[in-house]
Amino acid sequence: MSFTSIWFPFFCALSIAAYFLVPVRYQWKTLLIISLVFYSLANPVYLPFLLISIITTHYFMLKGTGKGLAATLIINLGLLVYFRYNLIPGFNSLIVPLGISFYTFMTLGYALDVYNGVIKPERNIFKYALFISYFPQITQGPIGTWEAMGRQLIEPHYFDAERLKRGGYRILIGYFKKLVIAGRLMFYVDTVFSSPGSYGALTLCTAVFFYAIELYADFSGYMDIAAGLSEILGIRLSENFLRPYFSRTIPEYWRRWHITLNEWFRDHLFVPLMATEFNRSFSDGLKKVLPKAKTAALRTMLPLFVVWLTTGIWHGAAWTYLGWGLYYAVIMMASTGSAGIMKRVRKKLKWNAKNRFIIIFQTLRTFFIVCLGYIFFRAESIQDAALIFKRIFTGASLSPGAVKQSLIPFGNGHQAIASALILTALILGLFIYELLEERQDDRLSRHRLFLAAAMIAATGLLGIFGQSNFLYQAF
Amino acid sequence: MKKAFISIAAGLAVIAAFVIFKNIFSCYLPAKNRGIQTVIRQGDLELLFLGSSTFRCNIDMPLVDEAYDGRDYDIAYAGNQPVATVPEYEELRAGGNSYGLMVFDLNPMLLSQAVKISDARVIWDLTFPSKLRLWKGMKDSEETDLSTFYEFFVTSGMDDLITYPITEPFYLTRYYKGAKTEETPASSREYLENESFDISKEKVNESQRAAVAALVRRCREDGQRFVFIETPHYYRLADDPKYRQLKSVFVKTLEDEGVDEYILAEDIEMDNRNSEFFEDMTHFSAAGRREYTRLLLEYLKDQSPSSSID
Numbered sequence: 102m103s104f105t106s107i108w109f110p111f112f113c114a115l116s117i118a119a120y121f122l123v124p125v126r127y128q129w130k131t132l133l134i135i136s137l138v139f140y141s142l143a144n145p146v147y148l149p150f151l152l153i154s155i156i157t158t159h160y161f162m163l164k165g166t167g168k169g170l171a172a173t174l175i176i177n178l179g180l181l182v183y184f185r186y187n188l189i190p191g192f193n194s195l196i197v198p199l200g201i202s203f204y205t206f207m208t209l210g211y212a213l214d215v216y217n218g219v220i221k222p223e224r225n226i227f228k229y230a231l232f233i234s235y236f237p238q239i240t241q242g243p244i245g246t247w248e249a250m251g252r253q254l255i256e257p258h259y260f261d262a263e264r265l266k267r268g269g270y271r272i273l274i275g276y277f278k279k280l281v282i283a284g285r286l287m288f289y290v291d292t293v294f295s296s297p298g299s300y301g302a303l304t305l306c307t308a309v310f311f312y313a314i315e316l317y318a319d320f321s322g323y324m325d326i327a328a329g330l331s332e333i334l335g336i337r338l339s340e341n342f343l344r345p346y347f348s349r350t351i352p353e354y355w356r357r358w359h360i361t362l363n364e365w366f367r368d369h370l371f372v373p374l375m376a377t378e379f380n381r382s383f384s385d386g387l388k389k390v391l392p393k394a395k396t397a398a399l400r401t402m403l404p405l406f407v408v409w410l411t412t413g414i415w416h417g418a419a420w421t422y423l424g425w426g427l428y429y430a431v432i433m434m435a436s437t438g439s440a441g442i443m444k445r446v447r448k449k450l451k452w453n454a455k456n457r458f459i460i461i462f463q464t465l466r467t468f469f470i471v472c473l474g475y476i477f478f479r480a481e482s483i484q485d486a487a488l489i490f491k492r493i494f495t496g497a498s499l500s501p502g503a504v505k506q507s508l509i510p511f512g513n514g515h516q517a518i519a520s521a522l523i524l525t526a527l528i529l530g531l532f533i534y535e536l537l538e539e540r541q542d543d544r545l546s547r548h549r550l551f552l553a554a555a556m557i558a559a560t561g562l563l564g565i566f567g568q569s570n571f572l573y574q575a576f
Numbered sequence: 577m578k579k580a581f582i583s584i585a586a587g588l589a590v591i592a593a594f595v596i597f598k599n600i601f602s603c604y605l606p607a608k609n610r611g612i613q614t615v616i617r618q619g620d621l622e623l624l625f626l627g628s629s630t631f632r633c634n635i636d637m638p639l640v641d642e643a644y645d646g647r648d649y650d651i652a653y654a655g656n657q658p659v660a661t662v663p664e665y666e667e668l669r670a671g672g673n674s675y676g677l678m679v680f681d682l683n684p685m686l687l688s689q690a691v692k693i694s695d696a697r698v699i700w701d702l703t704f705p706s707k708l709r710l711w712k713g714m715k716d717s718e719e720t721d722l723s724t725f726y727e728f729f730v731t732s733g734m735d736d737l738i739t740y741p742i743t744e745p746f747y748l749t750r751y752y753k754g755a756k757t758e759e760t761p762a763s764s765r766e767y768l769e770n771e772s773f774d775i776s777k778e779k780v781n782e783s784q785r786a787a788v789a790a791l792v793r794r795c796r797e798d799g800q801r802f803v804f805i806e807t808p809h810y811y812r813l814a815d816d817p818k819y820r821q822l823k824s825v826f827v828k829t830l831e832d833e834g835v836d837e838y839i840l841a842e843d844i845e846m847d848n849r850n851s852e853f854f855e856d857m858t859h860f861s862a863a864g865r866r867e868y869t870r871l872l873l874e875y876l877k878d879q880s881p882s883s884s885i886d
């Protein structure tokens with residue numbers, strides 16, 4: 102069942118009622134049943150694969166041994182690779198279990214934490230099953246850790262009207278972002294990216310900008326719904342977004358975008374890779390080539406490269422994702438490698454990091470770099486990505502013809518202006534809202550009731566219903 | 577908690593207010609140069625085009641004005657949906673005016689369209705009873721679902737309604753009597769030769785075909801003179817086997833209803849290989865629009881009045 106299904110609000114209402122009406126000692130068991138029912142409603146065929154992952158991981162990690170870890174990794178990564186990447190000719194999977202990338206990473210995170218002694222293995226398989234299958238987060242994350250989630254899921258919770266209000270408000274924000282903003286942008290973005298060769302630079306730039314907003318509104322909208330629903334139940338999910346487009350550098354952006362995935366890679370890939378002997382010898386080799394470079398920075402090069410390539414591949418088996426991963430690998434390596442030089446340059450220029458214009462410049466520059474990355478991420482092939490880059494950087498024009506063409510993907514010619522105006526107002530509204538949040542402006546909390554009413558009205562009147570699933574559901 | 581409920585109620589009240597206004601009153605909002613209510617206010621007309629974007633882009637109304645002394649109009653918001661043309665026709669008839677000749681769209685591609693809201697303006701234009709009739713027509717086809725219902729009665733046309741004070745003055749500069757006035761440039765030959773389209777899987781949608789037949793019968797019952805015209809498509813589309821097949825089904829539908837006079841693209845001697853005349857496969861450039869309108873008016877003049885059906 103999707104969060105945008107018409108039945109989802111009824112499912113939630115029943116689930117919340119059931120959760121708070123059963124005696125507290127049955128609460129987590131009720132939640133487990135609800136979660137498995139929720140997952141099965143998407144497609145019952147998915148359930149056995151989820152159960153295989155749960156049962157085998159729980160069994161093999163009971164003792165936390167290296168052999169158990171190896172078995173867990175082989176089984177879970179095997180299932181992930183089989184379903185997501187179709188690597189074996191003739192054995193291509195026709196289905197992809199919902200949320201497999203997300204729950205596999207939760208499973209692997211649990212197994213690695215048990216093996217490394219960060220956490221103790223959970224003896225009760227049903228409690229572990231609830232951790233993996235918890236319904237607000239199973240399809241798109243956040244990729245929770247046992248340390249943060251385990252106890253919360255199992256301890257008793259009592260109904261709290263304040264939590265209901267806070268959670269309900271967050272759910273409203275989520276639906277507004279998804280149904281109104283992402284839903285409307287989707288038409289434009291899909292139209293342009295399905296045949297980029299038909300459009301000029303201005304239209305392509307608009308589509309890339311819209312995709313940046315669409316992806317954020319879609320993915321963070323999902324997270325808002327999941328977090329709001331979970332908050333009503335008394336369970337706090339890890340935050341996955343912290344207004345990433347206000348980041349001033351790319352490393353900062355990645356600390357604010359899809360936070361739980363990046364933390365997973367940091368804890369389970371980057372840090373262990375840093376400590377390997379191979380990395381030490383590799384960075385020593387680099388030091389000979391670049392004697393002036395700092396050793397600490399050189400140590401991060403190989404892990405950064407591997408982590409970003411893996412992040413790209415995590416999104417799917419396509420050259421575009423690989424290109425996107427490589428793009429960020431290069432940027433992150435360059436950013437880390439040049440940190441010392443840039444520090445000296447800034448000192449020489451008497452660079453005031455608190456200057457408003459410098460903040461705006463850095464924020465726009467970071468957003469621009471992120472948008473360029475999205476060309477790889479969203480293009481339907483690497484050739485399309487190359488074509489878009491070429492058009493954007495060689496064919497820029499603001500002629501009346503180019504402006505007119507950029508309106509075409511808004512849809513029906515004579516209504517395009519109205520759609521464009523509404524979208525502009527919505528994006529501006531979202532920007533102002535996020536800016537006030539970023540500044541922790543108390544006007545947002547003071548006018549929360551007004552904002553809630555406005556979001557209900559806007560979602561009801563301008564939302565796109567029954568059109569699509571969430572973008573990250575595909576990963 | 578009480579405040580939260582008030583907030584929710586306020587949000588819902590705003591939705592209700594907009595929905596009621598849109599469904600009942602939006603058609604009466606002033607629209608000087610387009611729309612069914614505007615046509616009704618014009619009084620009796622000699623010539624009325626009733627179709628979709630092909631009529632909006634392919635008919636030059638200033639030229640038509642010269643031939644019909646300004647007693648003409650173009651309603652072009654059916655969104656490729658014969659299912660939507662029927663209630664439009666009924667609404668126009670209910671307005672009490674007489675129309676010397678009604679021109680309907682014989683675009684073969686209309687027959688393969690899924691029943692959907694492809695142009696929200698048609699919903700905006702209709703009075704509430706006509707909206708209900710259009711909805712019934714759509715509901716009778718199998719493609720409609722709850723989200724279509726919501727789109728029909730709530731979200732469709734909402735952009736236009738909310739931005740009305742800004743967009744209406746803008747539209748005034750772009751349309752004349754429902755048709756485009758813009759000097760649309762022609763697309764390059766290279767573009768027209770390479771524009772990809774695949775209609776091989778298109779098939780006749782029975783709901784649309786039945787709507788064409790129903791429209792003919794309604795005209796007959798009302799004694800309304802009418803003619804179906806096929807505006808020329810760029811030759812690559814016009815020569816496509818599937819296009820030809822859909823065209824033959826359209827013609828057969830008309831002939832089964834006893835309509836044996838219609839104006840096909842080949843009846844009007846317009847060069848559909850001349851890229852100067854086309855913006856895309858279906859819509860004309862400004863030059864194509866003027867050329868086609870001139871040829872069509874000559875043809876209609878030659879045929880008038882007895883031959884144009886019934």
